Amino acid sequence: MPHILVVEDEPHLAMGLQFNLEADGHEVDAAADGETALRVLAEARVPFDAVVLDVMLPGKNGFEVTRALRERGDYVPILMLTARSRPEDVLLGFDAGVDDYLPKPFELAILLARVRSLLRRSAWARSAPPPERPPEIYRFAGNTFDPSTLELRVGTLPYHLTAMEADLLQYLLKNAGKVVSRKAILEDVWDLHEDTDTRAIDNFIVRLRRFLNEDPATPRHVVTVRGVGYRFVADPVDTDANGLG
Numbered sequence: 749m750p751h752i753l754v755v756e757d758e759p760h761l762a763m764g765l766q767f768n769l770e771a772d773g774h775e776v777d778a779a780a781d782g783e784t785a786l787r788v789l790a791e792a793r794v795p796f797d798a799v800v801l802d803v804m805l806p807g808k809n810g811f812e813v814t815r816a817l818r819e820r821g822d823y824v825p826i827l828m829l830t831a832r833s834r835p836e837d838v839l840l841g842f843d844a845g846v847d848d849y850l851p852k853p854f855e856l857a858i859l860l861a862r863v864r865s866l867l868r869r870s871a872w873a874r875s876a877p878p879p880e881r882p883p884e885i886y887r888f889a890g891n892t893f894d895p896s897t898l899e900l901r902v903g904t905l906p907y908h909l910t911a912m913e914a915d916l917l918q919y920l921l922k923n924a925g926k927v928v929s930r931k932a933i934l935e936d937v938w939d940l941h942e943d944t945d946t947r948a949i950d951n952f953i954v955r956l957r958r959f960l961n962e963d964p965a966t967p968r969h970v971v972t973v974r975g976v977g978y979r980f981v982a983d984p985v986d987t988d989a990n991g992l993g
C-alpha cells in the first residue's frame with residue numbers, strides 16, 4: 749500500500765486529507781509542521797512514496813522543507829499545496845524541487861488524481877536503472893552550483909567552470925562559514941603539497957569572485973582571512989541596504 753505523508757498545520761484540512769487518501773487506498777501519516785515532516789521522513793524505516801505538502805506552515809515553510817529534502821538527497825515525490833495560485837509561488841516551488849502543485853482550494857477528486865499520478869511516475873522511475881550518483885546541487889543567495897555538470901548559475905546567467913574551479917567552489921561551499929587555509933585547499937581539493945606555490949589558489953579565487961560579480965575590494969561571498977586563507981559566506985548580509993537605512 750503506498751505510504752503518504754500529509755504536511756498541513758490546519759487540523760481540519762489535515763484530517764480531511766488523511767481520511768480521503770486512506771479511502772483512496774493509501775496508508776497515511778500526518779505532520780503539522782515542516783520540522784516534524786523532515787524528521788518523520790528521515791526516520792522512516794521504509795521510505796514514503798509521496799508527500800502532500802502545504803506551503804504555509806509554522807516554522808519552515810513548504811519551500812524550505814522541499815529544499816532541505818532535496819539537499820539531503822531525498823527525492824520523494826512532492827505535491828505542493830499553494831495557498832493562492834500566485835505564479836511566483838509556483839515557480840519557487842518548482843525551483844525548490846517539488847514535482848507538482850495544486851492551488852487551494854482544490855477539488856478532492858483532482859488531489860487524489862494528482863497523488864495517483866505522482867505515485868505512477870515514481871513507480872516508473874524506480875523500474876529504471878538508478879543514476880550513478882544522486883545529483884547534489886548547492887544553492888546560495890539565489891545562485892546554484894551543480895558539481896555534476898560544473899555549471900554555476902549566478903542569477904539567470906550560467907557559467908561553465910573548469911573541473912579545478914568547480915572542485916574549489918564545491919570545497920568552499922561544503923565548508924561555508926568556516927575558515928579554510930591555503931594549505932588545506934591545496935591538500936584537500938587538489939591533493940597538492942605544501943611546497944606548491946600558494947599564489948595558484950589566489951588566481952582561482954580571483955576567477956571565482958569574477959563569476960560571482962564580487963567587488964575584489966569588498967568580496968561578499970569569498971572573503972579573505974588575512975594570513976590564513978578564505979571563508980565562504982553563503983548568505984552575506986546586504987551591507988548596502990544597511991548603510992542606506
Ligand code: CA
Nearest residue numbers: 757802804805
Ligand atoms: Ca497551512
